[in-house]
Amino acid sequence: MATQQEQSVIRLREMILNGGLPAGCRVTETAVADQLQLSRTPVRYALTVLEQEGLLTRLDNKRGYVVSRFSADDVRGAIEVRGVLEGLAARMLAEQGAGDALRQDLRSCLEEGDAIFAKGWLEEGDLERYAAMNAGFHRLIVEASRNHPLGHILAINGSIPFAHAGSFAFRRADLGHQYRILNYAHMQHHAIVGAILDGEAGRAEALMREHANVSRDSLELSGADALQPEGSP
Amino acid sequence: MATQQEQSVIRLREMILNGGLPAGCRVTETAVADQLQLSRTPVRYALTVLEQEGLLTRLDNKRGYVVSRFSADDVRGAIEVRGVLEGLAARMLAEQGAGDALRQDLRSCLEEGDAIFAKGWLEEGDLERYAAMNAGFHRLIVEASRNHPLGHILAINGSIPFAHAGSFAFRRADLGHQYRILNYAHMQHHAIVGAILDGEAGRAEALMREHANVSRDSLELSGADALQPEGSP
Amino acid sequence: MATQQEQSVIRLREMILNGGLPAGCRVTETAVADQLQLSRTPVRYALTVLEQEGLLTRLDNKRGYVVSRFSADDVRGAIEVRGVLEGLAARMLAEQGAGDALRQDLRSCLEEGDAIFAKGWLEEGDLERYAAMNAGFHRLIVEASRNHPLGHILAINGSIPFAHAGSFAFRRADLGHQYRILNYAHMQHHAIVGAILDGEAGRAEALMREHANVSRDSLELSGADALQPEGSP
Amino acid sequence: MATQQEQSVIRLREMILNGGLPAGCRVTETAVADQLQLSRTPVRYALTVLEQEGLLTRLDNKRGYVVSRFSADDVRGAIEVRGVLEGLAARMLAEQGAGDALRQDLRSCLEEGDAIFAKGWLEEGDLERYAAMNAGFHRLIVEASRNHPLGHILAINGSIPFAHAGSFAFRRADLGHQYRILNYAHMQHHAIVGAILDGEAGRAEALMREHANVSRDSLELSGADALQPEGSP
Numbered sequence: 019m020a021t022q023q024e025q026s027v028i029r030l031r032e033m034i035l036n037g038g039l040p041a042g043c044r045v046t047e048t049a050v051a052d053q054l055q056l057s058r059t060p061v062r063y064a065l066t067v068l069e070q071e072g073l074l075t076r077l078d079n080k081r082g083y084v085v086s087r088f089s090a091d092d093v094r095g096a097i098e099v100r101g102v103l104e105g106l107a108a109r110m111l112a113e114q115g116a117g118d119a120l121r122q123d124l125r126s127c128l129e130e131g132d133a134i135f136a137k138g139w140l141e142e143g144d145l146e147r148y149a150a151m152n153a154g155f156h157r158l159i160v161e162a163s164r165n166h167p168l169g170h171i172l173a174i175n176g177s178i179p180f181a182h183a184g185s186f187a188f189r190r191a192d193l194g195h196q197y198r199i200l201n202y203a204h205m206q207h208h209a210i211v212g213a214i215l216d217g218e219a220g221r222a223e224a225l226m227r228e229h230a231n232v233s234r235d236s237l238e239l240s241g242a243d244a245l246q247p248e249g250s251p
Numbered sequence: 252m253a254t255q256q257e258q259s260v261i262r263l264r265e266m267i268l269n270g271g272l273p274a275g276c277r278v279t280e281t282a283v284a285d286q287l288q289l290s291r292t293p294v295r296y297a298l299t300v301l302e303q304e305g306l307l308t309r310l311d312n313k314r315g316y317v318v319s320r321f322s323a324d325d326v327r328g329a330i331e332v333r334g335v336l337e338g339l340a341a342r343m344l345a346e347q348g349a350g351d352a353l354r355q356d357l358r359s360c361l362e363e364g365d366a367i368f369a370k371g372w373l374e375e376g377d378l379e380r381y382a383a384m385n386a387g388f389h390r391l392i393v394e395a396s397r398n399h400p401l402g403h404i405l406a407i408n409g410s411i412p413f414a415h416a417g418s419f420a421f422r423r424a425d426l427g428h429q430y431r432i433l434n435y436a437h438m439q440h441h442a443i444v445g446a447i448l449d450g451e452a453g454r455a456e457a458l459m460r461e462h463a464n465v466s467r468d469s470l471e472l473s474g475a476d477a478l479q480p481e482g483s484p
Numbered sequence: 485m486a487t488q489q490e491q492s493v494i495r496l497r498e499m500i501l502n503g504g505l506p507a508g509c510r511v512t513e514t515a516v517a518d519q520l521q522l523s524r525t526p527v528r529y530a531l532t533v534l535e536q537e538g539l540l541t542r543l544d545n546k547r548g549y550v551v552s553r554f555s556a557d558d559v560r561g562a563i564e565v566r567g568v569l570e571g572l573a574a575r576m577l578a579e580q581g582a583g584d585a586l587r588q589d590l591r592s593c594l595e596e597g598d599a600i601f602a603k604g605w606l607e608e609g610d611l612e613r614y615a616a617m618n619a620g621f622h623r624l625i626v627e628a629s630r631n632h633p634l635g636h637i638l639a640i641n642g643s644i645p646f647a648h649a650g651s652f653a654f655r656r657a658d659l660g661h662q663y664r665i666l667n668y669a670h671m672q673h674h675a676i677v678g679a680i681l682d683g684e685a686g687r688a689e690a691l692m693r694e695h696a697n698v699s700r701d702s703l704e705l706s707g708a709d710a711l712q713p714e715g716s717p
Numbered sequence: 718m719a720t721q722q723e724q725s726v727i728r729l730r731e732m733i734l735n736g737g738l739p740a741g742c743r744v745t746e747t748a749v750a751d752q753l754q755l756s757r758t759p760v761r762y763a764l765t766v767l768e769q770e771g772l773l774t775r776l777d778n779k780r781g782y783v784v785s786r787f788s789a790d791d792v793r794g795a796i797e798v799r800g801v802l803e804g805l806a807a808r809m810l811a812e813q814g815a816g817d818a819l820r821q822d823l824r825s826c827l828e829e830g831d832a833i834f835a836k837g838w839l840e841e842g843d844l845e846r847y848a849a850m851n852a853g854f855h856r857l858i859v860e861a862s863r864n865h866p867l868g869h870i871l872a873i874n875g876s877i878p879f880a881h882a883g884s885f886a887f888r889r890a891d892l893g894h895q896y897r898i899l900n901y902a903h904m905q906h907h908a909i910v911g912a913i914l915d916g917e918a919g920r921a922e923a924l925m926r927e928h929a930n931v932s933r934d935s936l937e938l939s940g941a942d943a944l945q946p947e948g949s950p
Contacts, residue, residue: 095864098809102801109686110797138371138427165794167877171870178866194371201431202438209464220575220686221464224457231442231454328631331576335568342919343564398561400644404637411633453808453919604837604893660837664900671901675930687930690923697908697920 026056026064034073035090035237045074046082072179088179094234096181101230103172104156104183107163109223112214120162124211127155131204140193140200148200155207156183159214159226180233188236203232259289259297267306268323268470278307279315305412321412327467329414334463336405337389337416340396342456345447353395357444360388364437373426373433381433388440389416392447392459413466421469436465492522492530500539501556501703511540512548538645554644560700562647567696569638570622570649573629575689578680586628590677593621597670606659606666614666621673622649625680625692646699654702669698725755725763733772734789734936744773745781771878787877793933795880800929802871803855803882806862808922811913819861823910826854830903839892839899847899854906855882858913858925879932887935902931 030050033039051061065083068074074083116124130151134144160169176182188196206229213222263283266272284294298316301307307316349357363384367377393402409415421429439462446455496516499505517527531549534540540549582590596617600610626635642648654662672695679688729749732738750760764782767773773782815823829850833843859868875881887895905928912921 091863092865096866098805098864099802099867099870102805103798106797106801113683113685135431136427138430164790165797166791167795167874167880168798171798171874174873175866175870181866194369197371198368198434198438202435205431205435209461209468212468217579218685219579219683220689221461223686224461228442228454228457228461235442235445324630325632328576329633331572331631332569332634332637335572336565339564339568343561346916346918397557398564399558400562400641400647401565404565404641407640408633408637414633450812450918452812452917453922456919601897602893604896660835663837664834664904667897668901668904671897675927675934678934687927690927694908694920694923694927701908701911 022056022060023063026050026054026060027067029054030061030064030068031071031073031237034068034085035093037089039085041085041087041089043085044077044082045085072177086179092178093180093237096175096178097230097234099175100172100181100183100233101227103168103175104160104230105223105227107160107165107168107172108210108214108226109219110163110165111159112217112219112222114164115217116162116214120158121215123158124155124214127151127158128204128208128211131207135197135201135204138197140197145188145196145200148204152203152207153183159210180237199232199236203229206232255289255293256296259283259287259293260300262287263294263297263301264304264306264470267301267318268326270322272318274318274320274322276318277310277315278318305410319412325411326413326470329408329411330463330467332408333405333414333416333466334460336401336408337393337463338456338460340393340398340401340405341443341447341459342452343396343398344392345450345452345455347397348450349395349447353391354448356391357388357447360384360391361437361441361444364440368430368434368437371430373430378421378429378433381437385436385440386416392443413470432465432469436462439465488522488526489529492516492520492526493533495520496527496530496534497537497539497703500534500551501559503555505551507551507553507555509551510543510548511551538643552645558644559646559703562641562644563696563700565641566638566647566649566699567693569634569641570626570696571689571693573626573631573634573638574676574680574692575685576629576631577625578683578685578688580630581683582628582680586624587681589624590621590680593617593624594670594674594677597673601663601667601670604663606663611654611662611666614670618669618673619649625676646703665698665702669695672698721755721759722762725749725753725759726766728753729760729763729767730770730772730936733767733784734792736788738784740784740786740788742784743776743781744784771876785878791877792879792936795874795877796929796933798874799871799880799882799932800926802867802874803859803929804922804926806859806864806867806871807909807913807925808918809862809864810858811916811918811921813863814916815861815913819857820914822857823854823913826850826857827903827907827910830906834896834900834903837896839896844887844895844899847903851902851906852882858909879936898931898935902928905931 030039039045045065047058047061047065050056050065051058054061065074069076069083073086073088075086076083131148134140134148134151160172163169206225210222210225210229213219213225263272272278278298280291280294280298283289283298284291287294298307302309302316306319306321308319309316364381367373367381367384393405396402439458443455443458443462446452446458496505505511511531513524513527513531516522516531517524520527531540535542535549539552539554541552542549597614600606600614600617626638629635672691676688676691676695679685679691729738738744744764746757746760746764749755749764750757753760764773768775768782772785772787774785775782830847833839833847859871862868905924909921909924909928912918912924
């Protein structure tokens with residue numbers, strides 16, 4: 019069962035991504051609270067989360083927010099773009115081979131994640147800790163690929179909501195479910211590192227591409243099963 | 252910490268796959284117990300497990316076992332072959348579209364697995380339950396692809412140890428670790444079904460191919476990180 | 485404009501692959517000549533060509549032929565299977581690296597093909613010369629991958645018509661058109677060798693897989709454009 | 718045997734891409750003519766060709782050119798980026814299905830190319846005609862994918878020399894060789910259209926990615942065989 023905060027975030031995000039609140043539309047705390055029949059505190063929280071995600075832009079002088087000019091299709095499209103670009107970076111790195119310093123840095127990321135998941139559940143602070151490790155992991159691979167044009171346009175693409183590495187729509191209210199999703203994503207990190215170190219370039223690329231779909235599926239926009247296991251406690 | 256049984260299985264399997272016990276070599280309970288400095292009961296258990304895996308063939312008249320004629324390279328090669336063939340089946344199915352009965356059967360597999368993992372840990376009987384669900388899942392996809400030559404040669408390839416779907420080298424002694432591996436494999440099942448139902452054929456293929464590497468990595472023959480998270484409790 | 489021989493081959497093959505002549509059906513020179521309204525000499529030629537392709541099986545005592553037990557779907561399925569298996573072989577070879585002797589052998593294949601295409605057209609004997617070079621090229625890659633299970637089941641799969649490397653349905657009557665198709669296939673050989681020697685494993689795999697579609701498209705069963713350029717002289 | 722013009726282009730391009738003339742370096746007709754021991758007319762021609770390719774930037778007041786700030790690695794990297802982005806566009810289009818108008822437009826491109834290659838050789842004006850058709854073909858696929866973020870960053874990436882569709886380093890002096898390369902590229906167009914119309918999304922993606930390598934190989938920077946057939950007349 020999601021908290022009021024979580025519900026506010028999920029429902030407001032859905033309204034924006036599905037076009038219920040179109041681009042350019044002004045959004046205020048009071049109006050949203052009325053429409054969703056929630057109290058103003060969780061709505062205020064949701065507005066700041068969605069601003070961080072890039073879906074809302076804050077207006078000057080405390081006059082509220084406007085919906086950014088991105089459709090759900092743009093978000094999905096940009097996540098696909100991220101997938102193929104990061105996949106290419108992983109392939110190039112696997113073909114070139116990783117030096118000792120990079121190997122050590124990649125292993126540190128794996129260990130940092132394992133320290134989170136080895137205890138068997140998630141607790142306060144783990145999502146932030148995971149997000150920091152994850153952002154570092156992706157940055158390492160893109161930089162080590164030494165494809166500068168790729169790094170350049172990946173950064174531009176990353177300005178679209180959810181299209182930079184480590185943008186997840188976390189579900190804080192259901193940490194059992196979240197544990198299974200993030201452990202899956204981190205096992206992908208293990209497989210990616212294994213493929214890079216073994217020089218399995220095609221495999222590294224395929225894994226890195228698929229890895230981007232964790233972000234896409236976290237938005238829960240898909241009609242299909244995606245990565246939404248049932249029956250989490 | 253592995254039990255004596257688990258240790259016997261892992262060390263004897265390693266001796267065979269690395270050529271320490273070459274193909275055709277006769278293997279008896281007493282000799283193995285001496286060599287590994289383990290008592291005879293766990294060794295007897297290991298011999299039956301490795302016979303089931305196809306690495307050993309039992310001789311008539313209780314005269315022990317001989318090592319089957321497969322090298323570690325053959326096992327790895329055959330797992331790769333399984334990956335590309337099952338990947339092709341998943342792609343063809345995604346391109347053709349899945350009918351209602353198949354969708355229902357695939358969803359049942361996902362639910363059966365979710366019922367195992369939702370409680371957050373593994374217990375007695377879960378590995379067998381997972382193995383049965385998993386074998387059914389793979390059979391569904393291969394049959395539904397309607398590529399008969401593929402089904403035919405996949406079955407022939409499956410006679411090589413660990414090269415049929417659902418051959419894992421389970422680590423019963425470390426169920427925390429095993430939970431993370433199998434939850435990962437089952438999240439791949441979710442992603443595969445999502446890709447098939449959404450008609451994402453290339454994605455379905457890439458996922459199904461990668462999925463075969465869980466078997467490969469379970470053998471722990473690789474020098475690299477593979478899917479071996481650290482620090483499981 | 486196809487010759488009578490060519491027409492006999494194409495139309496009889498089509499009748500078999502589309503099920504007009506079902507598996508097990510007996511086929512005689514006289515009956516086919518009547519049905520296609522062609523004289524018996526080109527029909528006799530067509531029967532021997534289709535026997536070589538595996539679509540017909542000759543009966544003892546000169547009693548004619550029967551249609552082999554393969555559908556068009558089986559043929560397509562087996563060509564796809566060949567594509568993914570040869571693709572895997574090319575990937576493994578690119579990852580392992582090619583030794584000097586193999587490099588020399590691959591280059592000899594490329595030169596042999598270039599000698600055919602450099603003159604700008606095809607002439608008597610070129611199709612046979614191409615077929616021999618092509619069979620050697622594919623054999624080199626499969627053997628050099630050192631994946632024995634792969635070689636084993638690829639041979640089994642190859643017993644299905646058009647599913648072994650170098651089975652083309654050549655169109656002898658239109659050598660201008662045939663030049664463009666085979667030059668395309670041979671440029672793929674160049675790209676495959678380039679990818680293997682440069683260690684671009686994922687690219688080598690994708691190229692080798694796609695290369696198998698030249699056989700599929702040569703059957704002209706597809707409804708779409710496939711590799712059938714218009715307006716050949 | 719290349720003409721003096723062709724030689725000037727190839728050698729000057731090589732000096733820039735290999736860093737012999739570093740970014741920011743000023744380049745004048747006289748200095749280049751001296752260094753390459755060629756007369757000034759072909760050098761003047763080469764300078765305009767390389768300006769069009771983006772490798773040189775013209776200075777105001779007829780003071781010559783400077784080398785643009787791109788390395789050979791940037792060019793290769795950006796061509797790879799183009800490959801994966803156009804590949805993604807082709808995949809999305811194949812998954813969504815092509816409407817009648819688009820099918821007709823794609824077929825027109827194929828016919829336009831076939832009209833060039835059906836005569837069996839290239840003549841005056843064919844390279845320009847091919848380049849125009851080719852640019853249209855790529856634009857159709859990217860636009861029809863309806864992935865706006867992709868179109869946006871593909872355009873940015875295209876500002877790097879040779880990284881927009883249809884940048885080839887044509888070899889005008891050897892039209893027999895050029896015929897074989899471009900016929901290969903156009904047969905890829907046929908295969909791409911076939912895959913899109915048949916809904917073979919993974920195949921469409923792989924073909925479109927590989928297609929970008931024709932640009933890369935036209936630069937002749939690779940040490941390996943690439944697409945450089947021997948013995949063209």
